[in-house]
Amino acid sequence: MESQYNVRGVSLNDAKPDIRFGLTYDHASGAYGGLSGILGDTARNGVQPLGYIAYLGFAKPLPNGWIWDVGATNTQITLYIPASTLLRSPQNTTYKQASTERYRADYSEFYSGVSVHDISARVYISPDYLNQGVSTAYLDLNAAYRPIPQLRLYGHAGALTPLDSSKGAESDREHFDLGAGAVWELHHAELRLAWTGVTSKVEYPINFRQKNNALILSATGFF
């Protein structure tokens, strides 16, 4: 459970809480995969299934201690965007009412990267990120530190950039996000308090007004 569904610094459900249910599998060979369903509070439409994220990948430790990671994700997500915050109707609007526009995205990303100890870097390529008609690259840098075994502090920096700038819209712009947080780990649960911020006046990738930063509280249970 988390206080908002936030992806790369952008809330995709009008800063309302969401619940995710995930199934993950890690094989000793390094192959892994998972499926995560998302249920979100859409405010004006109540609690609605927002979609799912499926992923499949392979991680391989290298002789120098680094871990190489490659994989792909597929995301199907329905966003309920308050009309009052909409700057321009997205391309894939499937439903419109006075107060809310419903927008459905079905897109894939391919990623590759390396990690060593508590530092990781990955690049994600999407041919049509959030179905905005723009292919993108996202660079993701993360680092974590444990002052005590149960507490993990982390930092994150990301940069999303269009690979084809022919659309001439806000989506041509780079979008940077930063994050930092603390996670308290238990055997079968963890609590997270995080801050995330994005470059000012974020209108990309979806054309609706966004807050530039958010504080997110989440709780995860493992079964």
Add this chain to the structure above:
Amino acid sequence: MRDEPLMLSSLRPLVLGLLVAASASLGLAQTPLADQPAPAAPIQQVLVMLRMAPQHFRPDGYGGSYGDGEGRSARWRIARRLAKEQGVSVADEWPMPVLGVDCYLMTVPADRSPEEVAARLGRDPGVSWSEPLHTYHAKGEPIAHNDPLYRVQPAAREWRLAELHQISTGRDVRIAVIDSAIETTHRDLVGQIELTKNFVPDRPDIPEDHGTGVAGVIAAHADNNLGMAGVAPQARLMGLRACWQETPRAGEAESTAPTLCDSLSLAKALDFAISHKAQIINMSLSGPPDLLLGRLVDIALTDKIIVVAAYDRNLPNGGFPASHKGVVAVADETADPHVAGVFGAPGRDVPTTETGNRWFLVNGSSYAAAHVSGLFALVRQRTPSVHNASALVVAYHGDTINACATLLQTSGSCDCDCGLSREHLSIAHK
């Protein structure tokens, strides 16, 4: 005087698909048999290693791979299941990412043997390996206090320490001292300890003699008008407490209380030293070969960390980790007979720091190893890329280390005087 050996216990392997577990233990050095304490009660614990999947992307919405809660939870459940099946209980867990395992400590009922339980766990297809937790002893001899002066240090005379310090002081070289607790407020050590970490949480975290003595040999302040001079007085120590000094029994002097370590606490300390970029790891201890610790030492060596260990004449091949390939094995140079491949360094009548802001004389390979760790810090300051330490050591006949030639890398007709002169000329030229 004091003679403190450290010994390490053996571990055995088990295997589980996604999981692994293990155990091991260490102890401190040898004393005459007659002086040894009564055998401690057998440790009724085993270590079980469950393999971690490689760190990878997770679509957690905040960047991915900050942690592995799902995997950790799964391994914990598997550990609990294994414990239930074997009638044991999970006592502790410690992730060791550098090895790619989660290590579980399990307590075995008194009516069962840890060896048998470890063997059963080892047959589970999901366990990488398991082995009994072993404990080792160290016992001090009565301490003879002395006026601790530089001129009585063996290294002052044999190693020409003051002259070496004109060339190198080990400035900012990070040495992990895996030992008992160091008295960080000791006047000859204050400011020398960059960090401390206690991997023996169930024991009072108070300064202890062995760790304090080893730290003093390596990095006590020089030229402070106090006590003695460390071999590398500008090195930075990481005081990793993996051993503890037992409470003396009734009628025993405190200084004779044994010092113990176990393989789990040692593994935690090694893992920490590797993760925190130690350049040299000093292990003034010995014990049986241990799979878990051996793998961690291999990773340290791969990461170009120099590992120095005390050689124990009472154990086969000098005991682990001294017997491990790539580890620099060190013995007291005055002890006979010399063993091929084992370097000799000052280890008798060595003044060093003692708890309570005092100094004392110590004996044993523990302190010989500490000398060599300090020497490698001097070498590393001069040549940061050095990591194949054994190949650099210049020794006299009998493998006694020639510290001056090792630091200056002189040989043949150019002796230490010649090397120092060249070095001074070179410095003057610059």
